[in-house]
Amino acid sequence: MAGGRVYRSNTSADAGSNNLSVLLQSQWVPSSSEPLDTLFIPGSSPSPFLGTRSMVSFEGVDRRRSYFRTFDEEEKVEEDIEEYLHRSEKKRRLTVDQVQFLEKSFEAENKLEPDRKVQLAKDLGLQSRQVAIWFQNRRARWKTKQLEKDYDSLQASYNSLKAGYDNLVKETDKLKEEVVQLADKLLLEGKEKGKSELPDAKTSSQELPSEAAEGEESKVVPEMKSDYTEGVHSSVLLEGAGSSYPFEPDQSDLSQDEEDNLSKGLLHLPSCVFPKLQDIDYSDPPAGSCNFGFPLDDHAFWSWAY
């Protein structure tokens, strides 16, 4: 590790001490960043957390030596020593009490100021570096959990929105079908009325498609009877016909042609009024005036729709 961190092993504990197993939990201390007070001195702390879980015994091993290591300057002897020490000095888990204490501390504040770190280390009989590492790992676990929570929450709101959207699609289909049926009905009535009242009714009826027209600039439907000028369908139809008020068409606003058509039993509708569902492009928010009741600026809706 050229240019990497230099670690110093903390091997000054007394072999054979009652608390040795815990006191020796840490293996490497960053020599450049850790103050001397991180070197735990046996017997200096009345920590209640010590000695509950013996992990590794170094009895009979003279470990009263400290040394520095860098990856650049390792000699054979040191390698041997290190290998030996590493074999013996295995990773050790913190005791239940230590973990509980750390957890409480983490709940209070998940960042660790230097003073707190040192205090915690003292209280727990750990090295401050170990405390720092524990907090680091704990933050990582917390972040992972948080991501899982966020994912679940997003998934739930997506499912809910999707269900709402599916319902709207069904409802739209149903309404569309209803409109087609009503349009057919009007067509028939218009024909019959035209036969009896208008001499040129035949010509007019020939302009009418059997269904609400598809893919054309305009659509032609017969004049609304009063029965059909109420409610959602008629309002939509009349709005599409250019009326300034969707429920009561003001004939003064109509052009001469429109008035003519009305008098002939015809209305021209822009093609956007009743597009087929399959003609709707969900990949982009709709531009223009045909938004089917959805807010034009509701990009969120269109972005999740597809």
Next chain:
DNA sequence: TTGTGTTTTATTGCCTCC
């Protein structure tokens, strides 16, 4: 007992901030 998956502890390299 052993193989395997998960959790925990620790290291490393990079990045940011002061």
Next chain:
DNA sequence: GGAGGCAATAAAACACAA
């Protein structure tokens, strides 16, 4: 340039089924 944070990763410890 040093200190500290984070992501990625290694490896020990642990849990558990076969």
